[in-house]
Amino acid sequence: MIVFEAVSFTYPGAARPAIADLTLTIASASLLAVVGANGSGKSTLARLADGLLVPDSGRVMVDGIDTADEQRCWDVRSRVGLVLQNPDNQIVGTVVEEDVAFGPENLGVPREELRSRVSDALAVVGLTGLERREPHLLSEGQKQRLAIAGALAMRPEYLVLDEPTAMLDQRGRTDVLGVLDGLKLAGRGVVHITQDTGEAARADLVLALDAGSVAYLGHPAGLLGDASLMAELGLEAPPIQVIADELRRSGFTVPEVSTAEELVEALWR
Amino acid sequence: MALVAKDLGYTYSTGAPYESRALTGVDLRLEKGELCLVVGSTGSGKSTLLRLMSGLLEPGVGSVRVDDAESVVRGSVGIVFQNPETQFFAETVSADVAFGPKNLGFSDVDTAVSDAMLAVGLEPVEFGERSPFTLSGGEARRAAIAGVLAMRPAYLLLDEPTAGLDRRGREVVVRALLEARLKAGVLLVTHDPGVFLAHADRVLVLAAGQPVFYGNVTDLLEDDGAPFDVAGLVLPDVVRAQVLARSRGARIARFAFDATDAARTLAGALGGPS
Numbered sequence: 001m002i003v004f005e006a007v008s009f010t011y012p013g014a015a016r017p018a019i020a021d022l023t024l025t026i027a028s029a030s031l032l033a034v035v036g037a038n039g040s041g042k043s044t045l046a047r048l049a050d051g052l053l054v055p056d057s058g059r060v061m062v063d064g065i066d067t068a069d070e071q072r073c074w075d076v077r078s079r080v081g082l083v084l085q086n087p088d089n090q091i092v093g094t095v096v097e098e099d100v101a102f103g104p105e106n107l108g109v110p111r112e113e114l115r116s117r118v119s120d121a122l123a124v125v126g127l128t129g130l131e132r133r134e135p136h137l138l139s140e141g142q143k144q145r146l147a148i149a150g151a152l153a154m155r156p157e158y159l160v161l162d163e164p165t166a167m168l169d170q171r172g173r174t175d176v177l178g179v180l181d182g183l184k185l186a187g188r189g190v191v192h193i194t195q196d197t198g199e200a201a202r203a204d205l206v207l208a209l210d211a212g213s214v215a216y217l218g219h220p221a222g223l224l225g226d227a228s229l230m231a232e233l234g235l236e237a238p239p240i241q242v243i244a245d246e247l248r249r250s251g252f253t254v255p256e257v258s259t260a261e262e263l264v265e266a267l268w269r
Numbered sequence: 270m271a272l273v274a275k276d277l278g279y280t281y282s283t284g285a286p287y288e289s290r291a292l293t294g295v296d297l298r299l300e301k302g303e304l305c306l307v308v309g310s311t312g313s314g315k316s317t318l319l320r321l322m323s324g325l326l327e328p329g330v331g332s333v334r335v336d337d338a339e340s341v342v343r344g345s346v347g348i349v350f351q352n353p354e355t356q357f358f359a360e361t362v363s364a365d366v367a368f369g370p371k372n373l374g375f376s377d378v379d380t381a382v383s384d385a386m387l388a389v390g391l392e393p394v395e396f397g398e399r400s401p402f403t404l405s406g407g408e409a410r411r412a413a414i415a416g417v418l419a420m421r422p423a424y425l426l427l428d429e430p431t432a433g434l435d436r437r438g439r440e441v442v443v444r445a446l447l448e449a450r451l452k453a454g455v456l457l458v459t460h461d462p463g464v465f466l467a468h469a470d471r472v473l474v475l476a477a478g479q480p481v482f483y484g485n486v487t488d489l490l491e492d493d494g495a496p497f498d499v500a501g502l503v504l505p506d507v508v509r510a511q512v513l514a515r516s517r518g519a520r521i522a523r524f525a526f527d528a529t530d531a532a533r534t535l536a537g538a539l540g541g542p543s
């Protein structure tokens with residue numbers, strides 16, 4: 001488990017805390033979505049989860065290890081994989097395969113296994129064939145996939161992904177969502193930060209942040225079904241849900257649907 | 270007067286083992302007052318096209334002309350990069366946004382800066398003195414857009430301007446771009462064409478660096494958006510719902526692009542609650 005205990009964090013010189021008195025448990029074998037307006041603290045929460053930032057007050061415990069304990073910094077980093085919002089900030093290798101190998105190599109993974117981990121991770125994100133390419137010569141979507149591959153290759157207990165689908169096309173998004181589901185089924189704790197409430201709806205739990213504080217923590221349906229809370233938090237309902245709600249308001253009977261296929265199937269049978 | 274690409278092509282690292290042909294045979298014409306969308310899957314050449322159109326890259330094949338001039342004229346074409354952080358250099362957001370208008374000799378730099386920041390929903394008082402490098406992802410994208418809006422270029426090129434923006438951020442940026450279009454030509458790359466389809470004059474669909482469609486939105490959707498399929502793309506949910514309904518016999522003459530309007534269109538096709 002990753003446990004946030006009454007965590008607050010203020011950036012040096014900032015007028016207000018980026019995270020304020022946040023208490024949260026991130027469990028294994030679960031998918032937690034994090035949503036919230038720009039500047040609400042999502043990326044800060046991600047950086048606190050793997051010890052990149054440490055709380056000003058309160059504490060973050062990763063499987064019982066305090067992230068503020070400098071001696072255990074590597075124990076924390078090896079347990080918590082982080083995919084940053086800007087993949088450029090994560091590139092370490094001079095070519096793609098070295099970049100992906102960097103994390104597991106540092107964990108002491110033996111050569112043979114290293115090779116298979118790298119090729120597996122690249123295959124999962126669809127970058128096979130680009131092994132020898134310099135990372136800065138990739139398109140932005142390719143860089144985003146590379147950052148995901150790097151985190152996957154570490155096979156961490158927990159994976160925190162900061163808007164991993166923002167630069168991807170729809171097929172790429174669907175692929176990544178499938179990868180996240182797979183990680184959860186394999187027992188990992190997954191945190192998925194997103195602006196897309198349709199993506200958040202697929203999670204076990206959703207956390208909505210508002211100015212660094214918890215505005216909602218619970219089942220996705222409880223948030224997505226609360227139009228006034230959604231509006232208050234600057235969140236947009238998924239378009240298919242909007243269409244279904246509008247049709248219900250006009251007197252049509254529409255079951256719960258989340259895709260265009262389901263909606264049309266329900267209306268034109 | 271227009272920004273015009275003729276038979277545009279580009280190959281990265283020519284001669285190197287990792288030579289990659291990023292763009293081939295693109296013809297495009299952007300007049301002032303027009304909005305053109307560019308869509309395509311990951312690595313299909315969209316950013317390469319914007320770099321060429323802005324004069325950041327020299328065409329390998331073909332040409333780019335601005336208002337009939339031989340090369341891109343300084344200040345006439347503004348570009349917002351896909352990764353906004355690569356765009357910043359000044360110590361504060363307001364200095365960063367002011368750089369362009371100052372350099373172009375504007376007499377109303379302060380107004381240009383605060384107008385541009387307000388247009389993207391960044392309060393000058395709150396964000397003006399911040400370092401652009403400490404902004405959150407969405408704040409950074411808005412600041413980068415403000416920097417280019419402040420220059421009031423005749424042609425505005427934007428790479429994923431709404432990615433990572435929250436609801437209000439998307440609304441204000443869309444509004445700001447539509448307002449800029451009153452005077453400028455806007456060329457916009459996006460994985461989320463949804464909101465823009467209602468306003469676009471033309472759409473270019475790229476697949477592996479090649480144009481597979483270039484025309485207006487009506488033609489794009491005529492054959493159930495076939496060019497999207499060819500390019501490995503998926504239509505936005507709002508449009509796809511209507512395409513699917515039509516394939517099941519629903520009578521839909523015109524597609525709606527907004528979810529609320531789409532509900533009305535579908536309700537009309539259903540002919541009232543049963």
Ligand SMILES: Nc1ncnc2c1ncn2[C@@H]1O[C@H](COP(=O)(O)OP(=O)(O)OP(=O)(O)O)[C@@H](O)[C@H]1O
Pocket residue numbers: 011012013014018036037038039040041042043044045085402403404405406407408433
């Ligand atoms: N290094 C920093 N110094 C000062 N303030 C910062 C710094 N980094 C972030 N902030 C501020 O802290 C707040 C939270 O930022 P954070 O990056 O966590 O937001 P976010 O929810 O990820 O936003 P976005 O959706 O835009 O990515 C924002 O108001 C941001 O401007």
Ligand SMILES: Nc1ncnc2c1ncn2[C@@H]1O[C@H](COP(=O)(O)OP(=O)(O)OP(=O)(O)O)[C@@H](O)[C@H]1O
Pocket residue numbers: 136137138139140141142167281282289290291309310311312313314315316317318351
């Ligand atoms: N500097 C470079 N050197 C070599 N190849 C490059 C370079 N920049 C981009 N490429 C390659 O050219 C192709 C087109 O890249 P481009 O960045 O234009 O794609 P894109 O359509 O913008 O993709 P995305 O949606 O991921 O941003 C990709 O295969 C990419 O790997």
Ligand SMILES: [Mg+2]
Pocket residue numbers: 042043044085162405406407
């Ligand atoms: Mg963020």
Ligand SMILES: [Mg+2]
Pocket residue numbers: 139140141315316317351428
């Ligand atoms: Mg790109």
